[in-house]
Amino acid sequence: MSAEDNSQKGQRVLWASRMGFIFAAAGSAVGLGNIWKFPYITGVNGGGAFVLVYLACILAIGVPILLSEFRLGQATGTDPISAFRVLEGKKTRWSIVGYMGVLAAFVIMSFYSVVAGWCLDFVVRSAQGAWAAGEAGTAFGDLTGNSGRQIFLHLIFIAGLVIVVARGVREGIEKASDVLMPVLLLLLVGMLLYATQLKGFGRGVEFLFAADFSKISPTAIVSALGHAFFTLSLGMGAMITYSSYLPEDANLVSSSVWIVFMDTAIALVAGLVIFPIAFTFDLEPAAGPGLIFSTLPTAFAQLPGGTLLSTLFFLLLSFAAFTSAISLVEVVVASAVNNLGWQRKKATSLVCLGIFLAGIPVVYSGTFFDLMDRFSSEYLLPLGGLLIALYVGWGMDADKRDATVASLPAWMQKGWLWTLRIVTPALVGFVFLNQIFEFV
Numbered sequence: 001m002s003a004e005d006n007s008q009k010g011q012r013v014l015w016a017s018r019m020g021f022i023f024a025a026a027g028s029a030v031g032l033g034n035i036w037k038f039p040y041i042t043g044v045n046g047g048g049a050f051v052l053v054y055l056a057c058i059l060a061i062g063v064p065i066l067l068s069e070f071r072l073g074q075a076t077g078t079d080p081i082s083a084f085r086v087l088e089g090k091k092t093r094w095s096i097v098g099y100m101g102v103l104a105a106f107v108i109m110s111f112y113s114v115v116a117g118w119c120l121d122f123v124v125r126s127a128q129g130a131w132a133a134g135e136a137g138t139a140f141g142d143l144t145g146n147s148g149r150q151i152f153l154h155l156i157f158i159a160g161l162v163i164v165v166a167r168g169v170r171e172g173i174e175k176a177s178d179v180l181m182p183v184l185l186l187l188l189v190g191m192l193l194y195a196t197q198l199k200g201f202g203r204g205v206e207f208l209f210a211a212d213f214s215k216i217s218p219t220a221i222v223s224a225l226g227h228a229f230f231t232l233s234l235g236m237g238a239m240i241t242y243s244s245y246l247p248e249d250a251n252l253v254s255s256s257v258w259i260v261f262m263d264t265a266i267a268l269v270a271g272l273v274i275f276p277i278a279f280t281f282d283l284e285p286a287a288g289p290g291l292i293f294s295t296l297p298t299a300f301a302q303l304p305g306g307t308l309l310s311t312l313f314f315l316l317l318s319f320a321a322f323t324s325a326i327s328l329v330e331v332v333v334a335s336a337v338n339n340l341g342w343q344r345k346k347a348t349s350l351v352c353l354g355i356f357l358a359g360i361p362v363v364y365s366g367t368f369f370d371l372m373d374r375f376s377s378e379y380l381l382p383l384g385g386l387l388i389a390l391y392v393g394w395g396m397d398a399d400k401r402d403a404t405v406a407s408l409p410a411w412m413q414k415g416w417l418w419t420l421r422i423v424t425p426a427l428v429g430f431v432f433l434n435q436i437f438e439f440v
């Protein structure tokens with residue numbers, strides 16, 4: 001299969017601009033992972049020390065794998081299943097990475113879309129002035145107790161995905177990301193300014209940055225590593241798919257730096273907004289998945305203009321979730337179009353139907369929710385990332401591989417290669433062993 005197979009009219013689709021690619025890939029990276037998941041797992045894992053481990057994972061493992069995925073897509077111009085076949089010039093077992101990516105897309109979407117549905121619900125409630133009317137504390141419980149409503153919202157979110165992805169990614173995603181990403185950034189900075197005025201700001205900062213390593217358990221390390229993969233959309237081929245729409249001469253290093261910077265900055269700012277609020281209003285930082293849905297409305301209720309701000313905030317969060325979800329769906333759709341010969345429209349509809357069904361058990365069972373969440377970020381993504389590191393480090397044609405980092409000084413090139421070859425496998429391997437021991 002060649003690059004042309006993924007195109008509209010026999011021509012390989014490319015991003016209109018480098019900026020467009022950066023915003024789209026950042027749009028994939030920045031999502032619920034940053035604003036919903038990062039604060040809640042930081043809360044559950046006790047704060048500062050966890051954040052440091054997470055940052056270390058981003059730098060030591062996230063960045064090298066992001067570059068690898070970008071190169072795999074750019075060098076082949078095709079989906080994650082076909083990419084390995086193109087590089088090897090024949091059928092190959094490495095394509096398993098692509099198949100696992102497809103599985104991961106379904107597993108992630110099953111809970112991601114449900115949480116996105118919660119965001120949509122909060123857009124509506126915010127706009128109706130529910131917080132000002134004193135419903136901030138009860139709204140989340142009401143919602144999670146109402147399965148019908150959650151399924152309905154999950155369906156709406158997925159319907160939106162069908163519309164965009166069926167039309168093809170380029171026009172839709174690139175344009176939307178160009179607008180939405182900067183607006184999201186601005187809004188978060190505005191909220192950060194607000195948070196600095198709260199009496200809990202100091203405690204929030206301390207919680208996020210004061211590292212107490214006695215709080216670091218093996219489970220915390222597993223979640224930090226898993227979250228590094230999740231937040232950068234790594235290990236399941238989303239970044240391979242997006243970079244397949246890049247020209248051969250695009251500089252992957254500088255794009256990666258921007259994407260990782262935005263993703264990390266947005267997660268930290270989200271933490272700097274949410275924890276001060278939690279401490280100011282005596283809410284529990286370890287509240288779990290409901291954290292932002294219980295802290296933020298409480299703060300918005302106290303705020304002049306809170307109704308408008310809250311509506312905007314949850315709307316943007318829904319958009320951030322949307323641009324990430326598009327990339328998840330696109331992995332499966334591109335794979336189906338290239339490997340099964342399906343029309344894009346048919347592929348999109350069937351894939352989204354599958355995702356809709358997969359989300360239903362998640363609505364009914366918190367255990368299932370947790371299971372899908374952890375199975376994806378603690379097993380599937382790190383395993384996919386490990387295989388990608390091994391392939392690029394040891395298996396890939398050296399000339400093609402080295403082009404990835406050609407713009408960097410020699411020591412960094414070596415550093416990248418040996419990180420993929422040794423450091424990543426060792427760390428991910430260690431984490432897996434630990435998982436297995438814990439299981440046994």
Ligand code: PHE
Nearest residue numbers: 029031032033230231233238
């Ligand atoms: N990175 C997205 C987020 O942080 C989630 C995601 C994971 C998207 C894997 C695509 C692939 O919300």
